[in-house]
Amino acid sequence: MRSLLPAGLVVLGGATPAFAAEPGGGMNVAAVTMFVAIVLVTLGITYWAARRATSADQFYAAGGQISGFQNGIALAGDMISAGALLGLAGLICASGFDGLIFAVGYATGLPFVVFLVAERLRKLGRYTVADVLATRLAETPIRIFTAVATLVIVMFYLIAQMVGAGQLIRLLFGLDYLYAQILVGALMICYVMFGGMVATTWVQIVKAVLLLGAGIAISLLVLASFGFNYDSLVARAVAVHPRHAAIMMPQVYSGSVWQSVSLGMTLMLGTAGLPHVLMRFFTVPDARAARVSVFWAVMCQSGFFALIFVIGFGALAVIGGDAAYLDARGAIRGGGNMATIHLSHALGGDRLMGLVSAVAFATILAVVAGLTLTGASAVSHDLYARIIGRRSATERSEIRVSRLATVCLGVLSVLLGIAFQTQNVAYMISLAYAVSCSSTLPLLILALYWRGLTTRGAIAGGVVGLVGAVLLTVLGPPVWVKVLGNAAPIFPLDPPTIVTMPVAFLTAVLVSVLDRRRAPAAALSQAVSV
Amino acid sequence: MSADRTLARAPNNDLPQARLGWIMALIQTLIYGSFVGTFIASPATMTRPVAPGMAVTVATVGGLLVILSTMVLTGLYVLLANRLTAR
Numbered sequence: 001m002r003s004l005l006p007a008g009l010v011v012l013g014g015a016t017p018a019f020a021a022e023p024g025g026g027m028n029v030a031a032v033t034m035f036v037a038i039v040l041v042t043l044g045i046t047y048w049a050a051r052r053a054t055s056a057d058q059f060y061a062a063g064g065q066i067s068g069f070q071n072g073i074a075l076a077g078d079m080i081s082a083g084a085l086l087g088l089a090g091l092i093c094a095s096g097f098d099g100l101i102f103a104v105g106y107a108t109g110l111p112f113v114v115f116l117v118a119e120r121l122r123k124l125g126r127y128t129v130a131d132v133l134a135t136r137l138a139e140t141p142i143r144i145f146t147a148v149a150t151l152v153i154v155m156f157y158l159i160a161q162m163v164g165a166g167q168l169i170r171l172l173f174g175l176d177y178l179y180a181q182i183l184v185g186a187l188m189i190c191y192v193m194f195g196g197m198v199a200t201t202w203v204q205i206v207k208a209v210l211l212l213g214a215g216i217a218i219s220l221l222v223l224a225s226f227g228f229n230y231d232s233l234v235a236r237a238v239a240v241h242p243r244h245a246a247i248m249m250p251q252v253y254s255g256s257v258w259q260s261v262s263l264g265m266t267l268m269l270g271t272a273g274l275p276h277v278l279m280r281f282f283t284v285p286d287a288r289a290a291r292v293s294v295f296w297a298v299m300c301q302s303g304f305f306a307l308i309f310v311i312g313f314g315a316l317a318v319i320g321g322d323a324a325y326l327d328a329r330g331a332i333r334g335g336g337n338m339a340t341i342h343l344s345h346a347l348g349g350d351r352l353m354g355l356v357s358a359v360a361f362a363t364i365l366a367v368v369a370g371l372t373l374t375g376a377s378a379v380s381h382d383l384y385a386r387i388i389g390r391r392s393a394t395e396r397s398e399i400r401v402s403r404l405a406t407v408c409l410g411v412l413s414v415l416l417g418i419a420f421q422t423q424n425v426a427y428m429i430s431l432a433y434a435v436s437c438s439s440t441l442p443l444l445i446l447a448l449y450w451r452g453l454t455t456r457g458a459i460a461g462g463v464v465g466l467v468g469a470v471l472l473t474v475l476g477p478p479v480w481v482k483v484l485g486n487a488a489p490i491f492p493l494d495p496p497t498i499v500t501m502p503v504a505f506l507t508a509v510l511v512s513v514l515d516r517r518r519a520p521a522a523a524l525s526q527a528v529s530v
Numbered sequence: 531m532s533a534d535r536t537l538a539r540a541p542n543n544d545l546p547q548a549r550l551g552w553i554m555a556l557i558q559t560l561i562y563g564s565f566v567g568t569f570i571a572s573p574a575t576m577t578r579p580v581a582p583g584m585a586v587t588v589a590t591v592g593g594l595l596v597i598l599s600t601m602v603l604t605g606l607y608v609l610l611a612n613r614l615t616a617r
Binding site: 100103105108110111112114115119234237245249253260268287288294299303305306309 | 547554562570607
């Protein structure tokens with residue numbers, strides 16, 4: 001089974017030995033100029049935001065003053081990672097339609113967020129998902145559980161992004177892996193620590209606009225080189241790929257039916273449980289703005305995934321038959337992630353290639369900053385302010401803790417990024433999505449839509465889902481076979497969502513019902529004692 | 531915040547747009563499900579050219595239509611929900 005997410009593909013593809021980023025070799029002036037410009041602009045944003053990010057409200061939620069449109073663009077930025085720009089096109093070059101299966105699946109994720117959770121989230125919460133759950137359930141246990149689930153998802157996602165980023169930056173700019181890690185870590189700590197949600201959101205907006213612009217430019221140029229005839233572009237792609245017409249049948253669907261359905265479910269539902277996506281809804285003024293923001297996010301994100309239909313087959317059609325971009329084995333020079341970069345070189349020379357490389361870099365920075373902020377909020381808001389320091393915490397000490405947590409998470413992710421450099425970390429994204437589908441999403445849906453949910457039920461369901469998703473991923477193809485090198489997986493499905501998600505829902509419902517049956521007596525004794 | 535807290539106790543199903551949300555989620559699932567389902571049940575249908583002699587397959591057009599449906603359904607939801615909550 002293929003890795004679940006394109007960000008994982010960045011990781012996979014980047015693991016191949018480095019080649020010179022461009023056919024000519026040497027430093028790309030356009031790339032370095034854009035790279036420096038992006039760093040300066042984002043640091044400028046952070047400086048501007050730092051003077052505003054002094055209250056907890058500003059730090060976690062940008063004071064709830066991000067407009068629906070702005071938040072929508074930032075949200076789309078969260079969803080379209082470097083994996084979407086580079087990994088999907090690389091996957092299409094390597095195995096054809098598979099890349100489009102992911103593009104279509106991810107596109108269906110955000111609508112669910114607006115249909116079922118976005119508005120309620122904004123209405124009930126302040127800074128974190130746990131705020132929402134704590135309005136109905138006992139605060140201490142639910143915050144501890146949600147913080148742990150958030151940290152699990154964020155850390156796995158972050159490590160995968162860091163490893164992918166290090167390898168990508170090494171390929172794009174010739175920077176050593178170690179320095180790339182430190183550079184990305186330092187910049188992300190800087191954005192989050194000084195600029196909080198305000199800076200993180202604006203960095204994300206800048207990146208999303210650049211990314212969409214670059215995507216549209218590449219698509220138009222590649223279509224133009226085929227006389228704006230999409231069919232002849234696809235025909236050329238099919239002709240140059242060694243497997244020809246067979247590439248139109250996705251290999252991800254070659255396994256069992258359960259496997260295909262489980263993958264489909266995960267792609268569609270995983271988004272609605274990702275804490276860094278959900279946290280975005282606390283930055284807008286009200287529920288209506290939350291709704292409007294997902295509308296803009298869906299327009300941008302779905303538009304971008306539609307462009308992948310052009311960019312992916314375009315990359316295959318243009319560079320698939322060009323020896324300058326292929327290595328001796330006929331694979332893409334520098335790995336699959338370089339497909340889009342090579343395509344931009346073929347279309348617009350060094351200048352366009354430099355631009356697209358820099359945009360990919362900005363994308364990585366924005367995504368890791370968003371993840372770090374989400375993890376830091378779970379520590380400072382849920383664990384510190386509401387539990388550990390419930391009596392002593394002040395707004396100022398809470399912000400101090402969140403800055404400390406940001407530094408710790410940043411340093412930890414750099415260290416883990418270095419530790420996992422040569423490891424296959426593609427499973428970490430699968431894991432983040434599986435945990436999201438099996439623990440945070442079921443709790444959120446039940447808490448929002450089912451009156452009967454009790455604290456015990458929520459914790460039981462969440463823990464079963466979290467542990468189940470981690471355990472079955474370890475015993476499944478992504479870790480048991482691809483990392484540990486065993487011949488056959490103990491658990492056959494990757495991702496395990498089709499098993500773990502229903503089990504989490506069932507456990508939560510069952511325990512809640514049993515809990516309720518006992519509850520009247522407990523409630524009575526409590527009432528008497530009061 | 532206090533108004534929000536009392537709201538929290540009201541089940542979400544009572545909100546005017548909750549039913550709409552579930553209907554939209556169901557439609558989206560059916561659309562995406564039929565894309566995935568057709569691939570599983572009849573791969574030949576999906577890999578067939580959309581017109582004789584063309585390289586573009588049914589699945590390529592289908593995939594683009596699924597993506598388009600996310601935009602249309604979300605747009606429709608926001609439009610209707612804004613109207614429902616404006617009352």
